[in-house]
Amino acid sequence: MSPTPFTMSDPVAPTGYSWEATSEQVAARYGIPVDRVVRFDLNTSPTPPxxxxxxxxxxxxxxxxxxxxxxxxxxxxxxxxxxxxxxxxxxxxxxxxxxxxxxxxxxxxxxxxxxxxxxxxxxxxxxxxxxxxxxxxxxxxxxxxxxxxxxxxxxxxxxxxxxxxxxxxxxxxxxxxxxxxxxxxxxxxxxxxxxxxxxxxxxxxxxxxxxxxxxxxxxxxxxxxxxxxxxxxxxxxxxxxxxxxxxxxxxxxxxxxxxxxxxxxxxxxxxxxxxxxxxxxDAIVRDAVERVASERDRLTSALDRVGWHPGPSRTNFLLVAFESPERVAEVADGLLRRGLVPRTFPATHPLADHLRLTVRSTDEDDRLIAAAAELEAVREGTSR
Ligand SMILES: Cc1ncc(COP(=O)(O)O)c(C=O)c1O
Incomplete structure (x- = not known):
């Protein structure tokens, strides 16, 4: 049985806040080395200046x-x-x-x-x-x-x-x-x-x-x-x-x-x-903004080609709509098994049928694109 995906849960009521799982927790839960875990859920950039x-x-x-x-x-x-x-x-x-x-x-x-x-x-x-x-x-x-x-x-x-x-x-x-x-x-x-x-x-x-x-x-x-x-x-x-x-x-x-x-x-x-x-x-922000903008375009087009369709973004993250919260759960589980941590939203959230994905480095984004292609191929295979 697959473990319930756990990513950043929206914190709940004052007495029960819970924050996102750490990379160590994700690694232990999915049985993968911690250095294979990539955070697509936190809107951070991969390389400090x-x-x-x-x-x-x-x-x-x-x-x-x-x-x-x-x-x-x-x-x-x-x-x-x-x-x-x-x-x-x-x-x-x-x-x-x-x-x-x-x-x-x-x-x-x-x-x-x-x-x-x-x-x-x-x-x-x-x-x-x-x-x-x-x-x-x-x-x-x-x-x-x-x-x-x-x-x-x-x-x-x-x-x-x-x-x-x-x-x-x-x-x-x-x-x-x-x-x-x-x-x-x-x-x-x-x-x-x-x-x-x-x-x-x-x-x-x-x-x-x-x-x-x-x-x-x-x-x-x-x-x-x-x-x-x-x-x-x-x-x-x-x-x-x-x-x-x-x-x-x-x-x-x-x-x-x-x-x-x-x-x-x-x-x-x-x-x-x-x-x-x-x-x-002056250079830090200029370079970072240029890099994110071109990598965001590349990631958007590549995901689009495999059948995920990110909405427009002026940030370092993409919002992707799926047909149902159930499909989101499947996709999130598939990503987590590969060490790729997406941001999911709770069932009551208006974006429960969406994933949010941070634009990261070319190599990390390539892993995401490959995973998306595999998950879509598996689905096509099972629906035939
Ligand atoms: C809109 C918004 N405000 C604030 C923060 C928190 O930023 P900081 O890391 O500076 O606390 C975030 C982090 O994701 C954010 O998305």
Missing amino acids: DLAARILASGEFETSLSEYPPSDYRRLTEAAAGRYGVPIEEILVGAGADEILDIVAKTFLPAGGAAIVPVPSYAMYRVLTEQRAARLIAIPRLGADAGYAIDAARIRAATPEADLLWLCSPNNPTGLPEPDGTIASLLAAMLDDATADGRTAPVVVLDEAYAEFTGSSLHPLRASYPRLIVVRTLSKAYALAGLRVGFALAARPAIAAMEPYRPPGSVSTVSVTVATRALED
């Missing part, structure tokens, strides 16, 4: 490893300010985008409050809302034909009830940014409504974890919507997920409100040093 290895080999870090990192992460903040084009006072450093999201929830989402999530989106928005004992207002996105865009009218109608709105563009797991102007118009309308009603407009989190792949950011909107918090990370385009470095970009009062909720030293000195240098280097 060369400078990371050089810095680690030199052993020269910004400050001695026997001391804490500077509590204001000054050099890292300056490097981020230069990279993103915002003043240092409008930046908050965190241990990955996830810690930033956590700090935002602690600061702005009171127990008993409410937060809007356009679904489907990044699973942590629901987790953090539930951890705060706040109510989740889930608003379905438009369908695949509309690029899974947010339903701005329904979001606007729900905002009087909400303390916080979680937005993600480009959206994980659907892979596309919001259409031009959608977020700007929504924010303007929300501000008008709040002014007319004499209430404070909700805090809006705009998670731009994948923004580098589109080459644009909406952080300038923080000038007109002071409760906008834009979230960035080095985990995706920079291929530095293991460093755990992320940022909030927001107007000064919003940064000042979050500052007391931030641990003083959650980003290690090693991470601070490598992240600073990576942000100062």
